[in-house]
Amino acid sequence: MSISTQLLKGIITKNNPSAPLSFTGVSTDTRTIQEGNLFVPLIGERFDGHDYVEQALSKGAQASLWATSVPVPESLKNEDRLLFVNDTLFALQAMAKAYLRQTEPTVVAVTGSNGKTTVKDLLYATLAPLGSIYKTQGNYNNHIGLPxxxxxxxxxxxxxxLEMGMSGLGEIELLSKLATPDIAVVTNIGESHLEQLGSRENIAKAKMEIALGLKPTGVLFLDGDEPLLSHYVKEGVQTVGFSSENKIVIHDLEAREDGYSFTIDEHSYDIKLIGEHNVKNAAYAVSVALHLGLSPEQVARSLERVAISKMRLEKIEGQKGALLLNDAYNASPTSMKAAIKTLKAYPNYEKKVAVLGDIYELGIDEEALHRSVADEITEPITTAVLVGEKGQWIADEMKRRGSNIPFVSFVEKEEATDYIEGLLDGKTVVLFKASRGLELESIVDKLKREEG
Known part of the structure; x- marks a missing residue:
């Protein structure tokens, strides 16, 4: 099965080719379009992809969709490569749904406030023995990226x-009903998107929309240690966690220098990932793999080959022999506290520096939630560096409490970089954690060991 106009059956309203057209792929961006692609011009608040159709065709696109509501310019009036549809976004999503019906892969969908990408990467490793496998690339996890x-x-x-992200109610429902997963995983419920959703209860409701498109024979795996998900537990739902009340229980957790070992159903597994929260992430991958028929031995071997996406507690060699832990891809109060806990437990380093920055989209409680991070900044942390305007709330709370941990705050990243550089040596490990918008990784780039 290839990508062709057959996937648009009943959707093309004009210029439907008499014989099916096949495409090398589908693109919404003329900057990355490939020869033989189908171009899909999307309409946003500040752009209209129809303005780039001529450019797409000149770059080798086989054809382009065109929304019937958009006037066709004179330069394209005689262009027979335009395929007219009522709505280009709907057409893109309908194509994806039709493609899944025809190819029939086993679909595993993952959502949650934290850990989505890590669980996706762990699943990619553990499910590889099942045969040809594919996963969401980058952050293509919304109503455009998923199709x-x-x-x-x-x-x-x-x-x-498939990784499924959201910023409001109804979004994951659309994705789930498009993908109709065989298996769905909800990793946890945190504070991300509190600004839009107003409460953790609403965040749980939004994440649980993943079950609305689940196939009738599908299986749902949930964070069984999260009270907000308890009333979603019904017959057939698999709860995963550390509590003995879960259906899948993590036992015998043991920290090692490069990761953890743990047991599920009397079988032991090792992961080379730091952070206790990653044990539960691995447990989801183990549970799904076992459910799909892989043996514990196969799963254990696969976990040894896991490659995690960048900026998820990524270990980087710093200047002067220091170790940098780049966890700056994103942050919530929950994930920031978990990262600090990981830093505190990290072995073989005398000095432990926590570089923490702004957390976005927390809504009306953002100050209190930032201040709550101070709960975790205790020994053996040796220095806390707070960065950004919102990061100042953490510093203010440490000052208010009379914290015995030395701390310093900077609004600008450049000033923070100079200060952190002065702390580096072979006995120091430094954690970097903040929301994506702060781009804290720019500090990491300046402090990592130079090649050559």
């Missing part, structure tokens, strides 16, 4: 792992 992920999947794919 593009599906349409970039090889036709022979047997297992498709």
């Amino acid at each position: 593009l992920t599906v349409l970039s999947m090889p036709a022979n794919c047997q297992t498709l792992i």
